[in-house]
Amino acid sequence: MTAREFDPRSLDVTAFARDGSSLQGQWPLAQFGRIAEAAPAESLPTDDDTVQWTARGERRPVRGGEAEIRLHLTAHGDVALVCQRCLKPVEVTLDVERNYLFVHGEETAAEIDVDSDDDVLAITRALDLQELIEDELLLAMPLVPRHEVCPEPLPVPVDEEDDDGAPNPFASLAALKRGPPN
Helix, strand or coil: CCCCCCCCCCCCHHHHHHHEEEEEEEEHHHHHHHHCCCCCCCCCCCCEEEEEEEEEEEEECCCCCCCCCEEEEEEEEEEEEECCCCEEEEEEEEEEEEEEEEECCHHHHHHHHHCCCCEEEEEECEHHHHHHHHHHHHHHHCCCCCCCCCCCCCCCCCEECCCCCCCCCHHHHHHHHHHHCC
16 A cells, blocks of 8 residues: 655645654745745845744544544744844744644534643644644744844934934923923
């Protein structure tokens, strides 16, 4: 019997797990549209920027019940984001390692997901691994990306007056807030 070929863009999860199959590969980061949109304009992903991934299916026996359908997924990639301190590009490494339990029906998945350490999804005959990996990479992105040490000094706060000698409008507002002088 020959090993079955599986398409990662349209994966039959049940058959993949039943065969105990595994897949691995890499996709250009530019193919992950939502991640590419987060990149600064001066650091858009190129064809050299890739996401490496592996997926392994498993059918785990359960005493007195139907065997569990499981998927183990890992992904790794470097993305450029905007540093929230200096507003310059910052390279961020994203590593994802997830375990999924597949069950019959969305309602069952929602019920089990509350108490499970693994992510629980409804079984589908055509799972798009690239889309799932993109979702997980987006979730792995830092909320506030920033350099450990910014490459350029941060701007110094402006004094009461601007360079052209005009009063700072915010200083005027602060004076109004304090009230009239006594």
